Amino acid sequence: MNRHDSISDLIAIVARLRDPQDGCPWDQEQTFRSILPFTLEEAYEVAEAIENEDMKELREELGDLLLQVVYHARIAEEQGSFAFPDVVQSISEKMIRRHPHVFGDAELEDEEAVRANWEREKAAERASKRQRPIGSVLEGVAQALPALVRAEKLQKRAAVVGFDWDEMEEVFDKVLEELQECRETLRAHAEPTERVHEIGDLLFSCVNLARHMGVDAEQALRAANHRFERRFGRVEVCLRAGGQEPSAAVRPEMERLWSLIKSEER
Incomplete structure (x- = not known):
């Protein structure tokens, strides 16, 4: 069996699947919007494999994600917009442009300076695309x-222009x-709307705390979800081993098992 291990192989496979005469009926019908949910799903599955x-x-999930990139590029090529090589050229030029300390003569002494330069380059790129002066520093943070x-990205944008806490204790406060x-x-x-606002403010401040502690809030919460699932699953197993089912009636026992399992993991 021939190896299909080059990007050109994958591009050819997707083109064949999309062929109007000899392709797959399902693939022939797909659009940017119809495959978008799959693109998002594959990105999260990559994250889960890493975690x-x-x-x-x-390896498998990165392949699935790469397929999504090639697939979007193929649809764009069919429409006469751009093709996969254009995608590669665009990101290659962008990475070189955003790393002048590696590919050019700029001197950036530490990670903070590198990040600040990265944000400046991104802001300039956004302004160039719009062919007008740079507007809000928060422009372009995707709503989706x-x-x-998104909260972390908004905070980082504001921090670049000095709108940030100076001391960690201020963030805790x-x-x-x-x-x-x-x-x-x-x-x-209070009215439900006010409660929603206050909870939102609390969550936003927690993201700010995570950022100042050098923690990715999204990844931290995903990890917390995994821990909860794992620990509660063990609680259920222990209960059923003793002839019980999870319910409010056995809450004291569930809490005892939870504490035990948590201490064992630590």
């Missing part, structure tokens, strides 16, 4: 991003302030 440190699965990711405001809305029987 699980499963290299075999990561997960909320935690802000989280506590927002938490207290959530308590007050509950005690005051």
